[in-house]
Amino acid sequence: MKSILTGIMAALGLFAGVATTIAQTPDTIAQIKQRGTIVVGVKNDYKPWGFLDPSGKIVGMEIDLVDEIAKKLGVKVELIPVTAANRMEFLNQGRTDLVIATMGDTEARRKVVGMIEPNYYAGATNVLAPKSANLKKWEDLKDRKVCAVQGAYYNRRVTQLYQPELIVFPAVPDALNALIGGNCIAFLFDDTLIVSTLAGGDQKWAGYEMPLTSEDPQLWAIGVRLTDLDAPFGKLIKEMSVDWHKSGKLLELEKKWGIKSSPYLVEQNKKLSGS
Amino acid sequence: MRTLSGTTDLPVLLPRRMPSATEWGAADGARFFGSRTWLFLLLAMSALSVAAQASDAPARAGIVETVWKWMPLISSGFLFNLLVSAASMVLGTALGVLLGLGQISLHPSVRKASWTLTQFFRNAPWLVLLFFAMFLLPFELRIGGLVIPLPAWLKAIIGLSLPVMGNVAEIVRGGIRSIPTGQWESAESLAFSRMQILWQIIIPQAVKRMIPPWMNLYAILTMATTLISVVGIQDAMTLTRGALVAEARTDLYLPLYFMLLLMFFAYCYPIARLTLMLERRFAVNA
Incomplete structure (x- = not known):
């Protein structure tokens, strides 16, 4: 039994003893x-x-x-x-x-x-939204549900300035799907990518637009x-x-x-x- | 070792009586995949094709075709998930057995320490433990001049094995505790040492009772391996998402995730059936 016990202790100690070494x-x-x-x-x-x-x-x-x-x-x-x-x-x-x-x-x-x-590269921030949402200015986003992607730099700024209710997704497809499913009224994203999406010729985006003025030019x-x-x-x-x-x-x-x-x-x- | 025939007033777990025990007992093998399973799979497939038709746009590759194109890549990711699940299970079981045995130790300090660790890892969210393993462990270990790289997948395996360890510890402790104390007492009266009682009398009986919950845990772990996608490891889930991004088509969202779901189902469901079979086989008939 003793040997088992020492074994347990050794195994547990291994976890605790792993020291962080940064090269x-x-x-x-x-x-x-x-x-x-x-x-x-x-x-x-x-x-x-x-x-x-x-x-x-x-x-x-x-x-x-x-x-x-x-x-x-x-x-x-x-x-x-x-x-x-x-x-x-x-x-x-x-x-x-x-x-x-x-x-x-x-x-x-x-x-x-x-x-x-x-x-x-430099991008700027805009939203992709259905035309029916009738967004005119950034302030229109206040208290509305807006889809976004985790870790995007513009999330924080937009939240602080315009107080939308941000729904954050792990990746772009999830967020786009939520937008199409009507879970949010707009998708906060990089403007050049919105343009590319809209110009892609997908019928799904026929009723969508990039309604706001691009803001916050950001260098990559x-x-x-x-x-x-x-x-x-x-x-x-x-x-x-x-x-x-x-x-x-x-x-x-x-x-x-x-x-x-x-x-x-x-x-x-x-x-x-x-x- | 079937000492449980007849009634007992000892606090033991009595075998559950299955209403359809006879029906299942004889033809377990043949019924491994019940007809209901196939019905489910059929329904699933038809749901997939309906989803495909509902959003079919002309001029573009069909949904089934596109899903098929990504199938090899996502399957390879799925194999990786299985590998991670197997490795985590082995590591978690090895550690969990030690911890489980520690919980029935005669030394109060070992018992208490093992109990605390078990409770901690059993009641912590898996994803949080995974995060801890990912971000607390260094990317390489330097022991003297020896450099051992710790790639992300290895850290993920360690991270997932922690909750497995906690759960296995409880399975082991519970399995051993479920053997009536009379067995310990009679063995002691026959001059068996504690070590001998444990390994030659108690554990051989307890293992049978541990296997079904252990397999359940494995199935749960396999499904939980998709968590590693959150910490940036290229598993089936990440690759599915990557496929969605590359295709840039929202109509693929459900079909692709559905294919992933079917892969996990096809792997985990047989395990569940096998667990049920073993549970019946090991059940002590009252």
């Missing part, structure tokens, strides 16, 4: 090259930036950017699907080297992860660990990011993935290639 990363580029793979956190549920094809591969505009970076470093790519809730966590834990996952560049997030500038950024931001790794990504703007690569990718070209990218392209 220190002195030189990320060397680490990536030594590994032969760059590990990147991406979205796999946000069409057309990162989504699945039937073979299980993740594809999309952000994945194309990842491929560019991997090509530059001469390494293979490992994509780790992340969610808004865990992408910064994974990066800081060292599970990923980089995160390109539709991440909005906010002041609060800048304290947690390093945001690469220039940003690779590639994230690196804060320690990497001013280190060679961060600098390399920054240089590549400038190149993408200058060469029109980002505009080209936007077209490829059927995203309505965003004014931000056009402007950046002019600014950077003109000088």
Whole structure:
């Protein structure tokens, strides 16, 4: 019996004794090259930036950017699907080297992860709503049910400013389905994606519109660990990011993935290639 | 060991009498899949096709076709769910048996500690335990110079095995306690040591009683493995959602989730039938 008891104690102790160790990363580029793979956190549920094809591969505009970076470093790519809730966590834990996952560049997030500038995309906030809802201005959302997606940066701002009753879903399809099912009068989302959805030719959206003026233009950024931001790794990504703007690569990718070209990218392209 | 024939006034759990015991007892195997099951599956299938027809738009790939296209990917995710469930069950059972035995220990401190741990893990929400495992465990363990990576799926297995551990501990404790104390006393009078009584007399009888609830727990665990989709692991649930995003079609919502539901049903229902069969077989006839 004694041996069983010690066994139990040992097993329980194992759980308690697991100490948190966070890897220190002195030189990320060397680490990536030594590994032969760059590990990147991406979205796999946000069409057309990162989504699945039937073979299980993740594809999309952000994945194309990842491929560019991997090509530059001469390494293979490992994509780790992340969610808004865990992408910064994974990066800081060292599970990923980089995160390109539709991440909005906010002041609060800048304290947690390093945001690469220039940003690779800018979106703004709007809602998708049935024409019958007759929405005219943002204030009309007050106390009405509005569907949204977990972890989206605009949820908080819209809630504070216009006090809708936000119903939050884990992913876009769930929220769209709730909108069609009449569980909410509008779906709070990125404006370029709403345009893409409406222009998609699906009969389901015939009675829907994007009724409000887009607000809160928000830059999207590639994230690196804060320690990497001013280190060679961060600098390399920054240089590549400038190149993408200058060469029109980002505009080209936007077209490829059927995203309505965003004014931000056009402007950046002019600014950077003109000088 | 069938010492329970006749009546007893000891506080034991009497076998439940099934009204249809004779009907089921003989042809358990043949009735493994009752005709009702097939009826249910048939209904399910027709519901799927009705749903498909109801929202069929021309000019686009049919619903059944699209669901079929994603079937291999989602099935592979489902296999992953099964793998996670099996691994969590093994780990949870191993730990749970220790904890269950700890609860009947003669040392008050071991007994109390085991009891506390059991109650804690048995009465905590599974998803919360999963979150704790995901975010408290590091992504790699450094013991001296040895680096052991802890990938997300491993953490999920540990996270899910915690509630399993608590539940198995109770199953073990309950199973052992359900054996009449007279057995302990008679064995003691025959000079068996405590260890011998436990392993040679009590546990062999108790195991039979533990197996059905243990299998039930396994079926529940299998269904609960979809929880790991919440912490960002690519299981069948996540892949189904991914398929929905990629197709960007709201009419696929129900058919795709329904297919996932059928996969779990097809796996868990036979377990439930088998559990019922074993319960009947192990029932002590009064």
